[in-house]
Amino acid sequence: MIFDTLANSGRYTALHPLFPRAFEFLRSTDLQKLTPGRYPIDGEHLIAIVEATAGRSRNQAKLECHRKYIDIQLVLEGTDEMGWKPVLDCHKPLADYSAEKDIQFFSDAPASWISTPPGAFCIFFPEDAHAPLVSEGNIRKVILKIAAA
DSSP, rough: EEEEEGGGGGGGGGGGGTHHHHHHHEEEEEEEOOOOOEEEEEETTTEEEEEEEEEEEEOOEEEEEEESSSEEEEEEEEEEEEEEGGGGGGBBBSOOTTTEEEEEEEEEEEEEEEEETTTTTEEEETTTTEOOOOOOSSSEEEEEEEEEE
C-alpha cells in the first residue's frame, strides 16, 4: 500500500509498466468534468472509474481485495478514510473470491485507517485489503484499475 499526493506520483512510475500512463491520465485529464462511470484507457488493462457517493461509517465498510487489478484511488472531493490490512491477515471472508468481479470481501477489522484528502491517493496492490468510501460527507474520486500481470 502506498499513500501520497499526485504531485509525487513520478516516484512510483517504475513500479509497473502501466503506472506512467496511469499517472499521466490523472495529471492531464480534467477529472472534474468526468461524470461517474467507467472509462477504458487501455482496453481491460487500464480503466478509470469515477465515483461520487455519500460516505459510509467504519462499521459499514468492508475490507475488499482484488487479484487481477491494482487500484490507484485518487480523492477529488471530500476526505476518504480508507481502511487497510494485509490480505494474509484477513481470516473472515464474507464469500469466496469472485473471479468475474475480481473481488472478495472480509468482515475482519482494518489494521489501520488512512485519512485521504483531495489530491492524495492510495495504491492498493493484490496483497492489500482495503475498505474505501468512509466519510461523514460526500466523496468524489477516481479509481484506476491497472492489470496486475
